[in-house]
Amino acid sequence: xxxxxxxxxxxxxxxxxxxxxxxxxxxxxxxxxxxxxxxxxxxxxxxxxxxxxxxxxxxxxxxxxxxxxxxxxxxxxxxxxxxxxxxxxxxxxxxxxxxxxxxxxxxxxxxxxxxxxxxxxxxxxxxxxxxxxxxxxxxxxxxxxxxxxxxxxxxxxxxxxxxxxxxxxxxxxxxxxxxxxxxxxxxxxxxxxxxxxxxxxxxxxxxxxxxxxxxxxxxxxxxxxxxxxxxxxxxxxxxxxxxxxxxxxxxxxxxxxxxxxxxxxxxxxxxxxxxxxxxxxxxxxxxxxxx
Amino acid sequence: xxxxxxxxxxxxxxxxxxxxxxxxxxxxxxxxxxxxxxxxxxxxxxxxxxxxxxxxxxxxxxxxxxxxxxxxxxxxxxxxxxxxxxxxxxxxxxxxxxxxxxxxxxxxxxxxxxxxxxxxxxxxxxxxxxxxxxxxxxxxxxxxxxxxxxxxxxxxxxxxxxxxxxxxxxxxxxxxxxxxxxxxxxxxxxxxxxxxxxxxxxxxxxxxxxxxxxxxxxxxxxxxxxxxxxxxxxxxxxxxxxxxxxxxxxxxxxxxxxxxxxxxxxxxxxxxxxxxxxxxxxxxxxxxxx
Amino acid sequence: xxxxxxxxxxxxxxxxxxxxxxxxxxxxxxxxxxxxxxxxxxxxxxxxxxxxxxxxxxxxxxxxxxxxxxxxxxxxxxxxxxxxxxxxxxxxxxxxxxxxxxxxxxxxxxxxxxxxxxxxxxxxxxxxxxxxxxxxxxxxxxxxxxxxxxxxxxxxxxxxxxxxxxxxxxxxxxxxxxxxxxxxxxxxxxxxxxxxxxxxxxxxxxxxxxxxxxxxxxxxxxxxxxxxxxxxxxxxxxxxxxxxxxxxxxxx
Numbered sequence: 001x002x003x004x005x006x007x008x009x010x011x012x013x014x015x016x017x018x019x020x021x022x023x024x025x026x027x028x029x030x031x032x033x034x035x036x037x038x039x040x041x042x043x044x045x046x047x048x049x050x051x052x053x054x055x056x057x058x059x060x061x062x063x064x065x066x067x068x069x070x071x072x073x074x075x076x077x078x079x080x081x082x083x084x085x086x087x088x089x090x091x092x093x094x095x096x097x098x099x100x101x102x103x104x105x106x107x108x109x110x111x112x113x114x115x116x117x118x119x120x121x122x123x124x125x126x127x128x129x130x131x132x133x134x135x136x137x138x139x140x141x142x143x144x145x146x147x148x149x150x151x152x153x154x155x156x157x158x159x160x161x162x163x164x165x166x167x168x169x170x171x172x173x174x175x176x177x178x179x180x181x182x183x184x185x186x187x188x189x190x191x192x193x194x195x196x197x198x199x200x201x202x203x204x205x206x207x208x209x210x211x212x213x214x215x216x217x218x219x220x221x222x223x224x225x226x227x228x229x230x231x232x233x234x235x236x237x238x239x240x241x242x243x244x245x246x247x248x249x250x251x252x253x254x255x256x257x258x259x260x261x262x263x264x265x266x267x268x269x270x271x272x273x274x275x276x277x278x279x280x281x282x283x284x285x286x287x288x289x290x291x
Numbered sequence: 292x293x294x295x296x297x298x299x300x301x302x303x304x305x306x307x308x309x310x311x312x313x314x315x316x317x318x319x320x321x322x323x324x325x326x327x328x329x330x331x332x333x334x335x336x337x338x339x340x341x342x343x344x345x346x347x348x349x350x351x352x353x354x355x356x357x358x359x360x361x362x363x364x365x366x367x368x369x370x371x372x373x374x375x376x377x378x379x380x381x382x383x384x385x386x387x388x389x390x391x392x393x394x395x396x397x398x399x400x401x402x403x404x405x406x407x408x409x410x411x412x413x414x415x416x417x418x419x420x421x422x423x424x425x426x427x428x429x430x431x432x433x434x435x436x437x438x439x440x441x442x443x444x445x446x447x448x449x450x451x452x453x454x455x456x457x458x459x460x461x462x463x464x465x466x467x468x469x470x471x472x473x474x475x476x477x478x479x480x481x482x483x484x485x486x487x488x489x490x491x492x493x494x495x496x497x498x499x500x501x502x503x504x505x506x507x508x509x510x511x512x513x514x515x516x517x518x519x520x521x522x523x524x525x526x527x528x529x530x531x532x533x534x535x536x537x538x539x540x541x542x543x544x545x546x547x548x549x550x551x552x553x554x555x556x557x558x559x560x561x562x563x564x565x566x567x568x569x570x571x572x573x574x575x576x577x578x579x580x581x
Numbered sequence: 582x583x584x585x586x587x588x589x590x591x592x593x594x595x596x597x598x599x600x601x602x603x604x605x606x607x608x609x610x611x612x613x614x615x616x617x618x619x620x621x622x623x624x625x626x627x628x629x630x631x632x633x634x635x636x637x638x639x640x641x642x643x644x645x646x647x648x649x650x651x652x653x654x655x656x657x658x659x660x661x662x663x664x665x666x667x668x669x670x671x672x673x674x675x676x677x678x679x680x681x682x683x684x685x686x687x688x689x690x691x692x693x694x695x696x697x698x699x700x701x702x703x704x705x706x707x708x709x710x711x712x713x714x715x716x717x718x719x720x721x722x723x724x725x726x727x728x729x730x731x732x733x734x735x736x737x738x739x740x741x742x743x744x745x746x747x748x749x750x751x752x753x754x755x756x757x758x759x760x761x762x763x764x765x766x767x768x769x770x771x772x773x774x775x776x777x778x779x780x781x782x783x784x785x786x787x788x789x790x791x792x793x794x795x796x797x798x799x800x801x802x803x804x805x806x807x808x809x810x811x812x813x814x815x816x817x818x819x820x821x822x823x824x825x826x827x828x829x830x831x832x833x
Contacts, residue, residue: 032380082560091325094383095508096559098501102552110545219497223391226384234380261399264391271388276373279381431695437705439689446681449670456630458656458685458748 003134004252010140012248013147014209018202018221019228019240020151021195027171027235028191031093035075036199037218037225038104043068043200044207044217045112048119057123061204068200069193075100076192081185108215116214124208143205150201151241154194158237167191171235220264227267230274233284243282300418304486306526307421311479313506313518314428318472320512323448324465325379327500328370328386329476331393332363334495336477337484338397339363341409344485352415352485356424359481360474367473371466390500397492408491409484416486424482425519428475432515444468476503505551509558511565520566525551582643582659582751582783583608584629589638589648590807591624598624600807601638606752606800611774611784613794613815616804617827622787623665625804626754629785630662631655642752657685661750663741665757665787669729675740676725679712682747715743720769735762742773752783759790771797791828795819803827 018040025033043064050060079096086092127138158164166187169177178184206221207213228247232239247267254266274281312329319326340359343350374385398406435441446454447461455461484490502525510521529547536546562568584606591599599621606612614622627633629640631652640648647655661682670678687708693701716722719739724732732740738758745753755774759767771793778784778799788794794801795815803811803818805827811818818824 026380032383079556079560086563091379092559092563094325094380095504096556098505099552099555099559102501102548102555104552106545106549106552109548110542114544223387223497226387230381230384265395268388268392268395272385272392275377275381275385275388279377434695435691438691438694438701439684439687439708440691442677442681443684445673445677446670446684449672450668452632452652453664453668453670454681455652456632456656456660456662457682457744458653459681460653 002132004256005249006131006134006136006140008249008252009245010136010144010209010248011252012245013144014202014206014244015221015224015228015248016241016244017147017150017198017205019225019232019244020154020237021197021199021202022225023229023232023235023237023240024154024191024195024198026229027237028167028188029080029093031080031097033075033080033195034094034097034222035079035101035104036097036195037222038101038108039068039071039075039196039199040203040206040221041108041213041215041218042071042104043203044213045108045117046200047204047207048112048117048213051119051123061201064204065197065201068203069197071104071200072192072194072196073189075196076189080192081188105215112215114215116212118211118213119208139208143209146201146205150198154198155237157194163187163190224264224267227271229281230271230279231281233281235285236281236283239281239283302527302530304416304418304421306523307418307425308479308483308486309502309506309522309526310425310519311421311428311475311482312503313510313522314425314432315472315475315479316500316503316507317432317512317515317518318468318475319465320507321448321515322444322465322468323451324375324468325383325504326386326469326472327383327497327504328367328389328469329472329503330495330497330500331390332367332473332476333480333483333499334393334397334490334492335363335366335480336360337480337490337495338403338409339477340481341412341484341490342403344412344415345409352420355415355485356420356478356481359484360478363473363477363480364470367470368466371469372462375462375465375469387497387500390495390497394492394495397495403490406492408489408493410489412484412488412490414485414488416482421482421486424478428478429516429519436515440464440467502551505555509555509565511567513564514567517565517567524566525554528554584752584783584785585641586625586629587639587641589625589628589635589640591621591628591633592636597807599628599635602804602807602809603638604802604809604812606783606785609778609781609783610799611778611786611797613798613801614785614787614804615789615791615794615801616810620804621807622804623756624807626662626756626785626787629655630660630754656748659748659751660754661745661748661752662754663738663745663756663758665760667734667737667741669737669741669744671730672728674726674728675716675721675732675736675743676709676712678729678740679715679744679747680708682744683708683711685748712743712747715747716740718746719743719773735766738762739766739770742770746777750782752785753777755784755786755788757787757789759788759793767793 022036046067047060047064050063051057079100080093083092083096124139128135129138129141158168166182167190169180169182170184170187174184224247228243229240231247232243247270250270251263251266255263312333315329336359339362340355343355343358370389374382377385397403403409443454443459443464446459447464451461506521506525507518509525510519511517529550532550533543536543558565586602586604589599589602590597602625614625616622628635631650635648639646642658647658670681689704713722713725716725719742721736721739724736729737729740742758759770767790774784774786774797786798798815800813801815801818802809803824810823810827811821
């Protein structure tokens with residue numbers, strides 16, 4: 001049981017990291033960024049390409065994450081900024097992010113091909129560590145550690161820094177923020193940078209963890225990510241963290257007791273339950289139902 | 292001429308099926324609801340039709356098709372009641388979830404061979420069957436526009452709260468359109484199953500409903516025939532450009548994807564009312580210059 | 582159609598937007614609802630039309646309890662309304678907006694329309710003509726085909742009134758129908774309101790234009806901080822010290 005809990009925390013940390021970026025953009029723009037998973041995928045490929053080019057992992061990782069952040073800024077500029085102020089910006093934002101996701105996926109497919117790629121042997125030292133009665137690989141522990149650190153950094157950034165306050169102000173009300181002198185465009189761009197950097201980090205860690213990178217690797221995570229942000233509450237970063245770990249644990253325990261064919265089904269079961277019983281999730285503020 | 296026709300028969304068939312699918316998404320879009328459940332409804336229709344044909348061969352095709360349309364329509368009701376209360380993006384997410392659950396159900400169901408699906412389905416669909424179904428769907432949706440119900444749907448799309456205070460039972464209308472969309476998607480699924488000889492869960496993943504949405508939006512939802520225009524455009528264009536792509540050294544898969552994405556982005560940014568709004572744009576531009 | 586509110590309250594979190602409101606509106610009366618900004622007048626309208634549920638109290642229409650009914654059922658009982666912030670269907674034309682308003686009055690099953698039967702075509706023509714007649718009544722016949730978003734502010738308010746009248750309501754709730762109008766337009770609306778009452782319809786009118794309210798209304802209820810502070814005929818209200826005190830800070 002301890003082993004399963006460990007596995008759950010491991011998988012959950014990646015879900016949480018991915019979901020945090022997802023929910024951040026929703027909180028700021030009230031739009032679901034469906035290109036998030038594509039950035040996740042691209043970051044994994046970029047890391048892979050850098051490692052294949054003989055860069056050490058401790059360098060390739062941050063570079064891939066930074067690249068992901070930059071992609072996020074491009075994404076915002078191309079697909080979201082022109083739509084701001086449009087009456088139907090929720091649906092059109094969804095569709096334009098879908099368009100960008102398709103473009104990113106096409107690029108990944110063209111450059112890296114449809115087959116599964118793997119990190120070369122020896123990218124990460126292969127060592128097992130025992131904790132209590134359970135064992136985890138060094139890689140797994142590093143992944144959990146990295147996820148937690150990144151999420152903590154984001155939380156501190158949002159709570160303590162000027163940029164964080166500006167982002168939160170824009171999330172409350174862009175108009176009020178502008179009146180108070182916040183550079184709304186820049187705040188939104190930075191929110192995208194952070195969101196995509198974290199999503200990219202999740203992608204790199206996922207790639208390392210499962211060592212199986214292909215252009216459609218983002219798809220299943222994307223749908224799980226939806227379950228996580230719904231459970232946690234749309235727009236709530238702490239909600240995404242809690243829900244991410246929760247979903248990871250729920251998944252692992254479901255597989256252990258009901259078999260692996262239920263693994264994906266359980267996230268959707270959670271999704272439906274939450275939407276029907278308490279649509280705003282654990283910590284969400286947004287009104288999810290019509291008047 | 293007939294040679295050309297035969298060579299492109301398959302293309303026309305897909306234009307027709309995609310047209311039906313795009314219309315199925317339009318059914319809910321026209322009252323302001325973004326429902327992404329239709330890949331799931333299509334799967335239910337496809338499997339229903341295929342199972343009837345394979346297990347009860349004596350049943351006439353039209354009955355199998357009717358069942359393809361009816362099965363998802365019935366399922367749409369218990370799905371819609373709790374889910375249509377949700378606003379905007381939450382409804383979209385819930386319906387995406389539904390679609391995935393349906394796909395996973397078929398992946399795990401041994402009776403239908405799980406992930407391998409059903410094969411060797413006799414080809415009972417002809418081009419005229421698809422054309423007839425599409426014409427029927429267009430006619431019904433066309434007659435809806437401008438009717439009392441059609442006015443109510445537009446009101447719901449523009450301002451649901453105000454519509455309610457005018458006596459419009461918005462939940463009922465939204466549910467009716469969800470059911471109609473489910474029936475159209477199911478019908479398209481049944482037609483496709485009997486055209487491509489097989490049904491497998493892989494054909495009903497999230498990407499499928501995305502295609503439907505893209506085609507409806509690119510064509511334009513201001514006119515009831517817009518989605519069909521979009522379906523035709525986006526089904527035919529990659530074929531037409533396949534030569535060009537190969538010459539540029541691009542693999543056909545990525546090229547088609549890239550095109551889809553680029554066109555969709557261009558449309559949503561610069562032509563938000565879709566291709567059907569082009570003539571009006573040109574007319575305004577011409578008047579401006581005259 | 583008579584309307585009665587008994588002890589109606591509505592709280593949002595800790596704030597009481599409407600606090601123990603009790604008053605009645607008689608059949609075919611023009612009843613004014615006035616009070617400083619934020620007094621709870623629009624909230625009251627939302628409670629009556631079913632968009633909100635009271636946290637306590639009863640609302641009755643001709644003795645029939647309506648406060649637990651959803652908005653479309655309240656409308657079906659003969660209640661129509663306009664909105665403080667104007668809620669026209671922006672993408673639809675003025676005439677189409679009014680046709681939507683006719684929803685409850687129309688008998689238009691789908692089959693005849695599907696089969697292109699002449700009865701369906703006749704019904705649709707009648708609906709369009711009725712809409713144009715209503716637009717004439719508010720002086721906007723020539724703007725019938727104009728999209729609602731390109732109408733002027735005053736024109737939009739008038740279309741909203743026409744739309745509200747389209748269902749042939751027995752109770753009309755008007756939320757600041759003359760806001761932003763010039764004196765001529767406002768006077769025309771005042772005349773229309775009296776006409777509507779003569780037709781036997783009851784009107785509940787929220788207005789900031791106190792002079793108009795005094796001229797047009799049979800009786801007035803005054804709200805402040807969600808509470809009813811005065812009720813009665815215009816002459817009484819004008820001299821009520823509580824009312825004067827409430828408005829002193831408003832500059833009216």
